[in-house]
Amino acid sequence: MAGVDRGQSEIIGTVLLTAVLVIAMTGIGVAVLGYQTSQIQSTERPASFETTLESDRLTLTHRGGTEYPLSDLLLVLRQGDTTVRYNLGDPTDREASELDGNAVFAGGESITVSQSFVGDVQIRLIDTSTNGYILYDETKTIASTEVAVAPTIETFEVNDTSVDGDASFEVTWNATDPQGDITEVTVELISDETVVDTATTSFSQVASTGTITDPLSNASGGGQVYTIRLTVTDAFGNTASSSKVDTADSDIGLRPPEIETFQATDTSAGGEVSYEYTYNVSDPDGDLVEVSLELIKESSGAVLDNVTDTYGEVNTTGTRTGTLTDPAGSKNDNEEYRINITASDLDGNDVTATTVDVADGDGTSGGTGSPPTIDNLSVRDTTVTLQQGNNANVSFEVTWRASDADGNLANATLQLLSKNGKQVLDTITYSSGSFSSGSDTGELTGTLREPNGKQDQYIIRLVVSDDEGKTDTQSEPHVADGDDNGDPP
Structure with missing residues (x-):
């Protein structure tokens, strides 16, 4: 009977052990399952977000997934050492928003904030309820809104x-x-x-x-x-x-002489009209060959005296003086006399200055005022190229402006010259009535043309004169290629 008892006891013990193990394993299984579920939940991909970055604002859009209380969300923009934070639960931090009003950021909703960064900016959306869990992290570039201006x-x-x-x-x-x-x-x-x-x-x-x-x-x-x-x-x-x-020829012949100084002083006495003159003429090309002066009686136009000084292709005459007289004149007749000076270079470029005075022997001078100044000369090539050969309807639109400190602007001439400057192909003349005032011509525009010309180099020349004959001249070479650019080629 003891063995039987003993046998019964073993069976009962085995059953009890199995029950304990089942219960234990059941508890462990539940624990493991709970842990795995927790891990899955903790590694679940957070909600999807998208940002649109503009020069003055950033828009954050919720694209679906987990919803977050707005009060838990912090938007951070960072560039270098500069950081800007936006509490999305605070309406004052938002420039605009599309929310349903329940203070929860959910799929399809968006929030816009203002910003002023330029260049690369790091954008982060942080869940502050989880000790700074980062929901979104991306770096984007904001282009400068400043319009780049050419020099x-x-x-x-x-x-x-x-x-x-x-x-x-x-x-x-x-x-x-x-x-x-x-x-x-x-x-x-x-x-x-x-x-x-x-x-x-x-x-x-x-x-x-x-x-x-x-x-x-x-x-x-x-x-x-x-x-x-x-x-x-x-x-x-x-x-x-x-x-x-x-x-590359030192511009010989292209540029005209320049009258640096011209002065005529009334020295008339008794029955004789006389003027002492002083001049200094230069030439940037170094080919000045002649300077001539004339004494003209205004009432008759007769030349009563003249002087011609010749030079051997020089850069400057230096200061020269002399006297022009009318022995038959009278300083007491209130007669007006004109004294002309003309400077010429080897290539035939002539520059003239004039002064007018009443021969009364008062010793006053004329011709010492300031010459005009060409302030602007702008050329636009409007040439139309023809089909045959290199022919073209040559045209240049010229815009210019000049001034005179003495306020005595008189006239101007705009010319289209051949490449060597020897042939005048077109001319536009302006009188004082074309100018805004005696001190300022105003901005004027004229078109110089040569029909059926060549796609070749031309010279555009502007000469502005005052009523004393003083001038300012500006010349520019241009190629007639119709490129809408005043500067060659």
């Missing part, structure tokens, strides 16, 4: 200094940029589309380059036609470019 070429002058068979030019320039970001200026000497010399000046983003002169040269290249190109570049890559065409 402006203020000065571009070319001085032909060629000598002894070599080509050489001095290029003087000045450029500005209102954004203060000029970084580089390049001048190039171009022959047959090949750059034969160049000079580059670099800047650390400046608003003005100041006036700078660069020398360009080409050994043994005298007599050739060159294009001198100026290019200004800013930090954004914007450029301003201008070109001029010139023959």
Whole structure:
């Protein structure tokens, strides 16, 4: 009976152990299942968000998923050491929103905040209820809204200094940029589309380059036609470019003489009319050959005396003096006399100045006032190219303005000349009635034409005179290629 008892006891023990194990495993299974569920929930992808970034605002949109109380959400924008935070639960931090009013950020809703960053910006949406859990993190770029402005070429002058068979030019320039970001200026000497010399000046983003002169040269290249190109570049890559065409011949014959000084003093006495004159004439080409003066009686137009001084192709006459007389005149007749001076160069360019005075022996002077000043000369190539050969309906639209400190502007002449300056192809004349006042011509525009001309280089010349005959002259070469650009080529 003891073994039986003993056998029963083993069976009962086994059953009890199995029950305990089942109960234990059941508890463990529930715990494991709960842990796994917790892990799945904790790693569940949060709600989807999207941002739209503009120059002055950012819009955050909820694209679905978990909803969050607005009071728990913090939007952070960061750029370098600068951070801006927006509490989305605070209406004052929001510029605009599309919410349903329940203070919960849910799918389809959006919030807009203002911002002023430019460049790369880090955007983060943080759930503050979970010790800073990051719901959204992305870096976006905001482009500058500032309109990039190209530089402006203020000065571009070319001085032909060629000598002894070599080509050489001095290029003087000045450029500005209102954004203060000029970084580089390049001048190039171009022959047959090949750059034969160049000079580059670099800047650390400046608003003005100041006036700078660069020398360009080409050994043994005298007599050739060159294009001198100026290019200004800013930090954004914007450029301003201008070109001029010139023959390496020291500009001989192209530029007219300049009357630097002209003065006539009334020295009439007794029955004789006399004027002592003083002049100084120069020529930028160094080919001045003659200066002549005339004493003319206004009432009859008769030339009563004249003097001609000849020179051997000089740059300047220096100061010269002399006397013009009318022995048969009378200083007591209130007769008006005109004294003309004409300067001529080797190529036939003539410049004239005039003064008028009553011969009364009062010792007063005329002709010493300021000459006119050409303030602006702008040329636009409006040439229409024809089909046959290189023929063209040549036309240049010229806009100009001049002034005179003495207030005695009298007339102006605008001319289209052949390449060598010897043939006048078209002329526009202006009288004082065309001007705004005696001190300012105002901005005037005229079109110079040569029908059935050639796609060739021309010279546009403007001469402005005052009522004393003093003048200012400006000439520019231009190629008639219809590129809508006043500067060649």
